[in-house]
Amino acid sequence: MRHLVSIRDLSKDSALNLLSVAQDMSQVNDRSIKKLPTLRGRTVVNLFFENSTRTRISFEIAAKRLSADVINVAADSSSISKGESLKDTAQTLEALGADCIVLRHPSSGAAHQLATMGWISSSVVNAGDGTHEHPTQALLDALTMQQAFGVDLSNLRVLIVGDIKHSRVARSNALLLTLLGAKVELSGPASLLPPELTALGVELSNDFDQSLANGPNVVMMLRVQKERMLENFQKSESDYIKQWSLSSARLSSVSKDAIIMHPGPINRGLEISSQAAEDPRSRILQQVTNGLAVRMAVLYQVLSEEK
Numbered sequence: 339m340r341h342l343v344s345i346r347d348l349s350k351d352s353a354l355n356l357l358s359v360a361q362d363m364s365q366v367n368d369r370s371i372k373k374l375p376t377l378r379g380r381t382v383v384n385l386f387f388e389n390s391t392r393t394r395i396s397f398e399i400a401a402k403r404l405s406a407d408v409i410n411v412a413a414d415s416s417s418i419s420k421g422e423s424l425k426d427t428a429q430t431l432e433a434l435g436a437d438c439i440v441l442r443h444p445s446s447g448a449a450h451q452l453a454t455m456g457w458i459s460s461s462v463v464n465a466g467d468g469t470h471e472h473p474t475q476a477l478l479d480a481l482t483m484q485q486a487f488g489v490d491l492s493n494l495r496v497l498i499v500g501d502i503k504h505s506r507v508a509r510s511n512a513l514l515l516t517l518l519g520a521k522v523e524l525s526g527p528a529s530l531l532p533p534e535l536t537a538l539g540v541e542l543s544n545d546f547d548q549s550l551a552n553g554p555n556v557v558m559m560l561r562v563q564k565e566r567m568l569e570n571f572q573k574s575e576s577d578y579i580k581q582w583s584l585s586s587a588r589l590s591s592v593s594k595d596a597i598i599m600h601p602g603p604i605n606r607g608l609e610i611s612s613q614a615a616e617d618p619r620s621r622i623l624q625q626v627t628n629g630l631a632v633r634m635a636v637l638y639q640v641l642s643e644e645k
């Protein structure tokens with residue numbers, strides 16, 4: 339695994355192996371001395387063209403825990419703001435010694451382009467590209483499910499709810515969870531639920547209450563991505579809350595043994611109520627913690643292979 343651009347880069351065995359390494363890394367993170375010498379002398383560059391809290395910071399801590407040097411580049415404080423292209427930026431970073439570029443970009447396909455165009459020989463890890471994929475998010479979500487239900491996810495029923503259309507998280511989760519044998523249902527308003535997603539091997543639904551009544555093991559709520567919507571979403575916000583929010587009233591319909599997930603950042607009161615986000619069944623903060631272990635595992639595998 340020289341790059342991680344898409345969940346499609348993984349076989350079932352390689353995904354399970356990556357999750358197993360991540361579980362080992364989470365044990366390292368529980369020790370009093372959390373550092374491993376594994377990537378000493380290697381340089382990881384976080385190149386972010388979009389804002390991020392969880393992904394950028396966890397990649398930074400992950401690289402530091404593995405003793406790599408890490409540099410953070412934000413588009414608006416670099417020469418990208420003067421019009422420098424992705425190719426020139428990446429070649430400049432490689433000339434400065436980058437062994438791995440972790441890329442977040444608003445364009446779907448940007449990470450694939452960087453990994454395959456022959457511009458650089460550094461490894462590329464996709465930290466979210468447009469509405470396409472967010473593979474490390476899906477891996478940390480799967481690790482969270484394994485910790486709740488066991489390593490074998492093949493009997494799991496996962497309901498992913500909300501703004502499916504703009505969600506790279508939903509796409510990567512659908513690919514990974516179906517690869518691991520879980521049953522995935524995507525539920526959302528028709529305008530935010532592209533019918534072609536059935537090609538991913540998932541069920542589609544337009545009725546959140548009916549989907550909840552079916553008793554899924556995992557209820558994953560998605561952020562409403564107002565910044566990617568061209569239409570004025572504000573007008574339909576109250577309708578959205580009525581039909582699609584995991585509101586305090588709807589919380590009683592979630593099975594007592596189920597877990598509640600959300601990739602963050604959350605819009606409290608829109609797709610999820612504070613009460614649901616802070617319910618004992620919520621794993622939202624555990625997802626964040628697992629992001630660190632998964633990103634350690636990914637950097638370790640990508641840079642070990644590259645070496």
Ligand code: CP
Binds near residue numbers: 389391394475602
């Ligand atoms: N879930 C996620 O990608 O969060 P950030 O945008 O804060 O990185």
